Amino acid sequence: MELDPVFLSRLQFAFVVTFHAIFPVFTIGLASYLALLYGLLVRTGNPAWERLAEFWTKVFAIVFGMGVVSGIVMAFQFGTNWSNFSQATSNFIGPMLSYEVVTAFFLEAGFLGVLLFGRERVSPRVHLFAAIMVALGTFISAFWILSTNSWMQTPAGYEMRDGMVHVTSWIEAIFNPSFPYRFMHMALASFLTGGFVVCGVSAWYLLRGHDVEANRKALSMSLWLLLFATPAQAIIGDFHGVNTLEHQPTKVAAMEGNWERDAGVPLLLFAWPDQEGATNHFEIGIPHAASLILTHDPNGVVPGLTDVPADQRPPVWITFFSFRVMVGLGVLMIAFAVAGLLLRRGDRVYHNRFFLQGLRLMTVSPFIAVTAGWFVTEVGRAPWLIYGVMTQAEAVTPSLSGWMALTTLIGYILVYAVVFIAGVYYLGRVIRQGMVEGDVQDVQDVTRAMRPMSASHVPFDDGQYQPPNADSRS
Structure with missing residues (x-):
């Protein structure tokens, strides 16, 4: 039986992207919500904001992890299934993905550790700063990814030489005609997802x-x-x-x-x-x-x-x-x-x-x-991969067979099913557990620790901050 590698490669990429996209669109909106919650906690010291922030931080951690795991294979597919596209657009796609990693992923990954594990190890203001940086990182990441995708929809600022894309204007390429609308549309979709x-x-x-x-x-x-x-x-x-x-x-x-x-x-x-x-x-x-x-x-x-x-x-x-x-x-x-x-x-x-x-x-x-x-x-956009420039049939890997594409597609489905089931299971546990209300002493300690931090004269981190219940830890 003859299998169409172009159709199966399209189906495989569609499956991976569809599965992956639902996680970033949630974490982008939720990261901003967390920054707001921690800001309200620093400003007021109200324990209700603390319970909300800690609960939604747990949810964020699980969904962020699922998004990272599900998104890793997307980049590999450019080489395995779409090598003609990768070679032809390497002068543009390569730098764009690198910018996303350097300016966004490193920012998110670095401050995510402080957000998740630093609640009782750094001052509230430092913890709030980490939450803001994570939220900012999600938007920077979306900026580069959506700019790249928009360029494939409305290519600009380039010329073709010997079958290769050469950027003639990075400003025109990055801020291509559809990018502003696509970015705003996706940003609002993220807020709507987090909100609902x-x-x-x-x-x-x-x-x-x-x-x-x-x-x-x-x-x-x-x-x-x-x-x-x-x-x-x-x-x-x-x-x-x-x-x-x-x-x-x-x-x-x-x-x-x-x-x-x-x-x-x-x-x-x-x-x-x-x-x-x-x-x-x-x-x-x-x-x-x-x-x-x-x-x-x-x-x-x-x-x-x-x-x-x-x-x-x-x-x-x-x-x-x-x-x-x-x-x-x-x-x-x-x-x-x-x-x-x-x-x-x-x-x-x-x-x-x-x-x-x-x-x-x-x-x-x-x-x-x-x-x-x-x-x-x-x-x-079909049948175009780069609208009006390169079709999907022209972009697919020449040596890729239909059976190879089908085998990897089945493998991705099985692995992603495990990721999804495990993620939903742990999300269900977190949600069923709900927000844990601390005892009276915890609330008093948190409130006492937060009060001085609302004063404008307190430094960013004076090195003398003692987290709540610090004396109870070895």
Whole structure:
């Protein structure tokens, strides 16, 4: 049986990236939340902030570890499955990945140890600084990775010589046309992911009556974040869509299920795309809405899939339905954020069981939305690996056989299944255990230690700081 190495390599990379992406998108948002919690702890000395910070630090550690383990093999796949691509783009991709390691990964790894193990070994201000550095490192990492991916979507600042990419302007290459929108879109997605996970877990604890004070604070903070972040994501998404229309019109045509270039194109709420017949079945749409959203003109012209040859069209049904899953969940997120605002009157937001149960279910929604969004981004780019420059067939390793790709794919699935099961198991244990409330003496010690640190005249670390209960340790 003949196996297609290009298809299997695409499937393998898609599996690895999809599995990996759900972890960074969570840790980026959660790292910023931890920095805020530790900042509030330093400022107020309130033990509730300490319990929240310590609990979510445990969650962060597990998810960060899963992200690192699952992401290591992605770089190796460039050499094993996509060697033509790696060789052709080495002048750009190599430095970009190196910048990410030097400026971001080292920063995260160095201060992560202080964040996880330094709570009782350094002063609160130093510990807060470590949390801020970890959060900053996650955004720097996202900057380089998303810039690289965006360059593959909208290449700029380069020229091809003898089949090799040569950078002519690093500024144009790094800040390529789609990067600003993609970076902002992903940053907000990270905040939404962290926000909904914190909301969901806090709602579950409130339903059980566990540490009501701390979880009311966590729920309130997260709902305020979501109230502003969800509509902001919709606005950024609109800008991103207009940018994609300009630079990747075929992808937009697949997202909209639009086969013929036309004016006044309807927004299809549902359809069944027929790629072979170049048509849709069972269409349900809103007249002129797609043209209005994409061109801000109800009679604007929207490109069609038939504008390009059949072999240059992406898999339409995956792109089409993934886009609707992402947008549909985005609308649902906005609805929950608004509902949270309305329920604040009379503190119903903390007692309405229907709303709290809904927040529990919404915990998984940002992960599904992010995954669907990546499907739109990557599948909608096909058959190009570098849009308009190099196809996936041209980029694959020439000596790679279908059976080799299938074998490694099965191996990755088995290993990642172990990683995922182990990670979920330990996450479940941490969440079931909940936030451990210290005894009265611990709270008094923490409060006493924090009070002087709020004074502006205290140095960053005077070398005389004694952590809580220091006399109880050998």
